Amino acid sequence: MDKTIIARSAVEMEEIGIDLAVNLSDGMLISLVGPLGSGKTTLVKGIAKGLLITQVVISPSYLLFRSYQGRLTLHHLDAYRVSSLHELAEVGLDLLLPPETGVSAVEWPTRVEGIVEASDILVRIDLLDDLARRVSITS
Ligand SMILES: Nc1ncnc2c1ncn2[C@@H]1O[C@H](COP(=O)(O)OP(=O)(O)O)[C@@H](O)[C@H]1O
Numbered sequence: 001m002d003k004t005i006i007a008r009s010a011v012e013m014e015e016i017g018i019d020l021a022v023n024l025s026d027g028m029l030i031s032l033v034g035p036l037g038s039g040k041t042t043l044v045k046g047i048a049k050g051l052l053i054t055q056v057v058i059s060p061s062y063l064l065f066r067s068y069q070g071r072l073t074l075h076h077l078d079a080y081r082v083s084s085l086h087e088l089a090e091v092g093l094d095l096l097l098p099p100e101t102g103v104s105a106v107e108w109p110t111r112v113e114g115i116v117e118a119s120d121i122l123v124r125i126d127l128l129d130d131l132a133r134r135v136s137i138t139s
């Protein structure tokens with residue numbers, strides 16, 4: 001699948017995530033590529049809603065990752081401060097790329113070699129203006 005959607009608000013970005021969640025199953029890896037403030041975390045909030053997760057999803061930036069329970073477990077990773085797969089392996093996070101159970105959504109996947117290539121779904125977000133984002137989804 002290859003599709004491009006324009007999200008004109010954070011709410012519309014969440015809706016894209018909700019729609020994505022329907023087709024997720026155990027073991028899937030999702031890469032979210034896009035500049036700071038483009039809406040990667042917002043889209044993951046939508047995925048969480050779609051997976052019937054009721055916990056509040058916050059950016060995992062300072063913790064590397066957070067996991068949430070819903071229809072499937074959602075592992076939300078932020079690789080911004082990571083420089084190698086070895087570094088992730090030292091704390092066992094390589095086991096989430098992809099995960100055995102649940103799905104992993106990774107922000108800044110390009111920081112670590114191989115994550116984008118291993119992904120089942122690649123989401124690319126471009127800033128068009130203050131509110132509009134172009135969201136390209138490849139799976
Ligand atoms: N169309 C849009 N899609 C997503 N976020 C938007 C949009 N328009 C405005 N925003 C705002 O931009 C910010 C995106 O932040 P966030 O999702 O944390 O981005 P990232 O994780 O990519 O750094 C939020 O404050 C959100 O409300």
Ligand SMILES: [Mg+2]
Nearest residue numbers: 040041059107
């Ligand atoms: Mg983020």
